[in-house]
Amino acid sequence: MNIPLLDLKAQLAPLRDEIVARITEVVDSSRYIQGPEVENLEKAIAGYCGVDFGIGVSSGTDALLVSLMALDVGPGDFVVTTPYTFFATMGSIVRLGARPLFVDIDPVTYNLDPGCLAETLDNENIRRQVKVILPVHLYGQCADMNRIMKLAAAYDIPVVEDAAQGIGAACPIEKNGRTVWRKAGSMGSCGCFSFFPSKNLGGMGDGGMVVSSDEKLTEKIKILRNHGADPKYFHGIIGGNFRLDAIQAAILRVKLTHLAEWHKGRRRNADRYNKLFRQAGLTKNGLIQTPVAVYKPETETSAEGQDYHIYNQYIIRVRERDNLREFLLNNSIGVEIYYPLGLHQQECVKKFEYCGHGFPEAEKAARQTLALPIYPELTADMQQYVVDTISMFYK
Ligand SMILES: *Cc1c(COP(=O)(O)O)cnc(C)c1O
Numbered sequence: 001m002n003i004p005l006l007d008l009k010a011q012l013a014p015l016r017d018e019i020v021a022r023i024t025e026v027v028d029s030s031r032y033i034q035g036p037e038v039e040n041l042e043k044a045i046a047g048y049c050g051v052d053f054g055i056g057v058s059s060g061t062d063a064l065l066v067s068l069m070a071l072d073v074g075p076g077d078f079v080v081t082t083p084y085t086f087f088a089t090m091g092s093i094v095r096l097g098a099r100p101l102f103v104d105i106d107p108v109t110y111n112l113d114p115g116c117l118a119e120t121l122d123n124e125n126i127r128r129q130v131k132v133i134l135p136v137h138l139y140g141q142c143a144d145m146n147r148i149m150k151l152a153a154a155y156d157i158p159v160v161e162d163a164a165q166g167i168g169a170a171c172p173i174e175k176n177g178r179t180v181w182r183k184a185g186s187m188g189s190c191g192c193f194s195f196f197p198s199k200n201l202g203g204m205g206d207g208g209m210v211v212s213s214d215e216k217l218t219e220k221i222k223i224l225r226n227h228g229a230d231p232k233y234f235h236g237i238i239g240g241n242f243r244l245d246a247i248q249a250a251i252l253r254v255k256l257t258h259l260a261e262w263h264k265g266r267r268r269n270a271d272r273y274n275k276l277f278r279q280a281g282l283t284k285n286g287l288i289q290t291p292v293a294v295y296k297p298e299t300e301t302s303a304e305g306q307d308y309h310i311y312n313q314y315i316i317r318v319r320e321r322d323n324l325r326e327f328l329l330n331n332s333i334g335v336e337i338y339y340p341l342g343l344h345q346q347e348c349v350k351k352f353e354y355c356g357h358g359f360p361e362a363e364k365a366a367r368q369t370l371a372l373p374i375y376p377e378l379t380a381d382m383q384q385y386v387v388d389t390i391s392m393f394y395k
Helices: 008-029 035-049 060-070 087-095 114-122 145-155 215-225 246-256 259-279 321-330 360-368 380-394
Strands: 053-057 078-081 099-102 130-134 160-162 170-175 178-183 190-194 208-212 314-318 369-372
Touching: 008 035, 008 246, 035 053, 035 208, 035 246, 053 060, 053 215, 060 087, 060 130, 060 160, 060 190, 060 208, 060 215, 078 087, 078 114, 087 099, 114 145, 130 145, 130 160, 145 170, 190 215, 208 215, 259 314, 259 380, 314 360, 321 369, 321 380, 360 369
Parallel strands: 078 099, 078 130, 160 190
Antiparallel strands: 053 208, 170 178, 190 208, 314 369
C-alpha cells in the first residue's frame, strides 16, 4: 500500500468541475487582483471566525509580517513567541529588525507554555521591550489562549495569533465569568491564516488572510497591503505588495464550504489512530505517545459543533524516531518531521542574539516527533496498515 503524507488529488476530484468553472469566471472577468472575489472571501472567512473583518493577503508569512508592521514592531523590539514552529513565525519578526523572545513549549500540546510566558513577562526590564505576543496554534490546536490573553491584558501587550495551521480550531476562554468557545484568530488584536496548499484550507498557490475586529488596525493593514498608499499614489507610510489574487479567492470560497466536513474527517481519523495504537499495545509500553486533544469537551454531545482540534497534523512522539521514519518511508508511508530544529538552533540566527533561556521541551519535540498521514480521505484500511507497519518496526 502506498500512503502519501497528504493526498490533494483525492480532495480535488469531487470539487474539480466547480473550481474550474469558478476559475473560468475570474479569467473572463479580467479582475485578477483583489476585487469582488477577494472581498467576498474576506467576508466569508471573517464570518467563519466570528470577527468583523478579513484582509486577504499574499501568504501566511505576509499576514504575519503586515500585522507586525501595523503594530509598529521595529528595530530593538521584542516579540514573544515559541521556538517550535514553522520558520515564518520568526522570519516575520527578524525581517522587521525586531528580536524574537522565545519561551519554551508545553510538552503535551507543543504550544507556547503560558507558565514560561508568565515567568518571562515577570521581568519588568524585559517586559518593557515586548511589543507583541505571538502565540502559534500549532498542528491545528489552539494555544492556551485563556491564560495567554489574561497575561496580555494584565500587561497591556497586543497579541497576534499565528493561526496558519489552525483555521477553525476553537478553544474555551473565560469572558465575564462565563466560558465561551472562540475560534483561532479571533482572540488577539488580529489573527493570521495561510492558504498554503497543505493547510486545512489550502489554495492552488500562495495566499493568506488577516482577521480582526479592530477597525483601525484593519484599515491600517489594508493600506500597508498596498504599499501604504492612501489615497492611491500618496504614501503616508511604507507598506508592500501583500495583495491576494482573485483566482485564489475563488478557489478558496469553493473549498471553504467543505472545511467543516474535512475537519470532522481528520478528527475521525485521529480518534481511529488513537484507538488502533492502543489496541496494538504501542501506547501502553510507552513506545508511542499519541496527540492529546486538550480542549476536547467531556462528552460527544457537548463536543458537537466544536472544532476543538482540526488536526492539520497528527503528531506522535516516539522512540528511535529517525529509524522509524526511514522504515515507514521504505514501506511507502509518507511521514515528515515538523520540525527537526528549534528556531533558536537555526544556522541563520546563530550569530544573532535571539534572547531567551533554554528550551528543553522544544528541543526534545524536535528530536522525538513524527507526523503521520491524517488527511480526511485516508481510509480505515490505510490507517491499519500504518499502525501495523509501526508495530512491525518495534517487534
Ligand atoms: C504555513 C505557516 C506559515 C506561513 O504561511 P505561508 O502561507 O506558507 O507563508 C506561518 N506560520 C505557520 C505556523 C505555518 O504553519
